[in-house]
Amino acid sequence: MNNEIETVETDVLIIGAGGAGMRAAISVNDAGLKPVMVTKSLLGKAHTVMAEGGIAAALGNVDPKDNWMVHYGDIIEEGVYISNWKMAEILGKEAPERVLELEKYGALFDRTPDGRIMQRAFGAHTYRRLAHIGDRTGLELIKTLEDQVLHRNIPFYDEMYIVDLIRKGDKIIGAYGIKMDTGKTFLFKAKTVVIATGGSGRVYKVTSNSWESTGDGVGMAYRAGVKLRDMEMIQFHPTGMVYPPGVKGLLVTEGVRGEGGILLNSKGERYMLKYSPQKKELDARDVVARANYREIMEGRGTEHGGVYLDITNKGPDFIKHKLPAMYQQFLEFAGVDITKEKMEVAPTVHYMMGGIQVDAETEKTNLENLFAAGEVASGLHGANRLGGNSLADILVFGKRAGDAAVNYARSSKIEEIPAEEIEKIKSYVMHFFRDDGKNPYDLIDRLTACMSENVGIMRDEEHLQKAMEIIEGLKEEFKEVGTKGGLRYNHGLLGCLELGNMLVSCEAIATCASMRKESRGAHARSDFPKKDPAWKVNIVTYLGDDGNMVFEVKPAEEMPEEYKAYVKPEVYE
């Protein structure tokens, strides 16, 4: 096997080329420094490409009363009062600028009749707030930024899998990667590093997430001693496809409900009238997801174990114009014409609110020169994320992370990387090549099934304990996984490496979920069905000196007195 290692030096290494990574790279480039961006998929294919419904920004084009304060209030309330208030403020204030910037870069948003950027309604947003491009907002975002990246000649390495970060003291001095298409190994030496690796949805069996969302960023950061927070907070989207099995979990955009779709059980009842008489189908995601779950569990589900989502009353022209991708998706994958037939849907794992803990303004982690932005970072969304806020998040905080990395890099220098550090990672990779190795994908199947069954939408102590036991067992078995072949485009090897990261996320998710003895936002427990003021906290997780996971409970950040006017006071039953 190839023993050479190629070294790349850069001011800012950006790991990830989703919306957050690309926006950070643009910032670094435009400040006159050298960014290097890496991604484990091809350029332009990152998970962000799948986003559908839109990007939330209080432009006030459709509802002039909207402004950052209202957006702020919505974030805090939906995050059930454990969000970082400062991040919520920044998002509310800066999202409109980022949307207009995207327009300047060439994104072509749907328009209002008088020609301004159109905004659509979305669950639990007070006003119509989501700027969108039909139901392909993520594609437009990615392609627009990709064009900017290419024309700026920003150096990037795609299909580059970053295995681990290299730490020295309180700094990250580099990272080690495998270029999948050539099988070459790379050493990146950087003054600063931005992690923008997206979420961990793939740790569940039924998910809307793409292949790459295996929580690598969480894994590599954790191993480097970076603090994580809110890991128990996993968002279940109310509507994923259920049939055929091959597409189980695939997202049905909230835009369907935003445009007037209604939910029905097998008896034809519009049950959201019962669960949420005011907001109905457009209540927050956790509320609608649990309603769907209950209808299914109580025997009012459809043939394939879902509920019905019906938009036929809007007529074919409207549907094809407003939801073209959904129309195609059902026609092509399920053979269902949504202009004439009802869709079958059920909850699917969608988004990770938890992740790397960062400073609100600079996205700095607890290490001196390491930054994180996008879905991999945590704080903004608290116990639940509003639809559309992630695309806003990745642009707003991607830019800020890039800017802050620039500031740091200006007064910093590249450091030598000790040979033994490189050797350590190399031997970690090479130890997976063995003839008697267990198949990583068998373990992944068991891990994801365990998470879906035991750490799902409705949790209780018994199941969580069971999950932790299974995860412990799999951590042991992980020592025996292996593959054959070489470094080039070897999915067996990727499975091994990703499994190592998935186990970190799973252990943190299950343990934090068991610790939090209440129900709050996306975290719902049947044995503790109420919200508890004692749990108005964030759970922080990191690697302890003894090699075990450490958990710390911290009171949620208090917002300044004057901001309380923007938010409904928190009530406990």
Place this chain on the structure above:
Amino acid sequence: MSEDIKINVFRFDPETEKEGKFVEYNVPYVDGMVVLDTVRYVEEKIDPTVSIRWNCKAGKCGSCSAEINGKPSLMCKTRVDEIGKHITVAPMAAFPLIKDLVTDVSKNWEIARKIPMFTPKEGLEKPWRINPKDVERSKEFKRCIECFLCMDVCHVVREHFTPYFGPRHIVKAASWDMHPLDGLDRSKMLDVEGGMGYCNITKCCTEVCPEHIKITDNAIIQEKERAVDRQYDPIAMIIKNRRKKEKVVK
């Protein structure tokens, strides 16, 4: 159909082998299965060294392009029950092979860099206003997921000795040219530098586009007509220029 199905996957590692071959695998059939499911089954349960490229499994990212029973298609969007029990999966032939089903598509980034990016007209008032009807034309082209299947099927692209950028890139240029606020005209450069003249409008590209973009009629022919205007009709060009405040890119 509940028994196993047989798929023939092209296996070839150009670094260590002289030539490739099709290898047959048995895969248990699951209702509604797509070709990507079958190949992933092989990779995860039979042979981890089978190389494939995929990401979204939802027809949205354009990673999983391959030739299925000879037809350029997305593996994640091709249902097994629609193509019968004999399935062959081969890599795209228009691009250099990396390994098995994975090809090197990076030349597309080089072409993309040559096509001037969106450049707003000068003096636009903020915030920008666009008539809702005017976004429709460009929007068709913006549906492109860069699967490069159109490039794969195009005989001009396959004959590597022409300078032709290829259909994907004409679509990209058209998406900017038909952006209501764009101030450039890329048709001339597509013609001169991009070898658009080599395209003889066979429409094969349109047939394989998974996003149903009418590549030939709505992008290529439009750009070709514009380019002809530019070259042979200077008066029309001047009038148009005044009207649209455009700059021609050379």
